[in-house]
Amino acid sequence: MNDANDEPESTLIQYLVATVGCAMCGASYAAEDVKVLDHRGNAWIIILACPQCGTRGLVLAMVTNQGQPDRLGELSAAEMETFANMPPLDGNDVLDWHMFLRDYEGDLAGLLEADK
Numbered sequence: 001m002n003d004a005n006d007e008p009e010s011t012l013i014q015y016l017v018a019t020v021g022c023a024m025c026g027a028s029y030a031a032e033d034v035k036v037l038d039h040r041g042n043a044w045i046i047i048l049a050c051p052q053c054g055t056r057g058l059v060l061a062m063v064t065n066q067g068q069p070d071r072l073g074e075l076s077a078a079e080m081e082t083f084a085n086m087p088p089l090d091g092n093d094v095l096d097w098h099m100f101l102r103d104y105e106g107d108l109a110g111l112l113e114a115d116k
């Protein structure tokens with residue numbers, strides 16, 4: 001199962017831990033609070049679980065050749081409030097994402113732009 005992708009994964013986790021805080025309570029994340037769900041090429045799907053309030057966030061990140069990943073998963077305050085009232089992510093949510101990304105043929109930047 002293990003392959004040559006460990007390095008970008010650990011770099012990405014370090015970047016998120018250093019730059020992202022919980023959107024609900026502002027707590028900092030530790031490396032163990034960051035879980036990589038999946039990645040397709042340069043696009044990574046990551047779950048952040050707040051060690052303080054337990055809020056979970058989903059981040060889509062693209063690892064570029066410029067050294068630092070671009071974080072594209074920011075939510076507005078209203079979106080955070082909406083998601084805070086939803087049940088936690090479960091296995092079906094993860095599976096939905098996995099299948100969606102498996103079948104998606106555009107690039108991630110285009111996907112996220114189209115959502116705005």
Ligand SMILES: [Zn+2]
Nearest residue numbers: 022025050053
């Ligand atoms: Zn929190």
